[in-house]
Amino acid sequence: MRANFTQLYLHYVWATWDRLPLITPDIQKLVYAVIIKECEQLKCTVIAVGGIEDHVHLLTGFPVTMSVSD
Secondary structure, three states: OOOOOOOEEEEEEEEOHHHOOOOOHHHHHHHHHHHHHHHHHOOOEEEEEEEEOOEEEEEEEEOOOOOOOO
């Protein structure tokens, strides 16, 4: 018997104001930890998180029980 199958992946990118290099190595782990914690609260699966001094990338598996706009 066939069943519905849905996978939704979202790629987020956040940039600092005016692309200033504000994400220094001493706060980088803290920024990533906060992002991961928020994803876990939303029941998203964090696949990858990373970036450099002026932006952050996040790839998540998004639950189908929640709308993207939420």
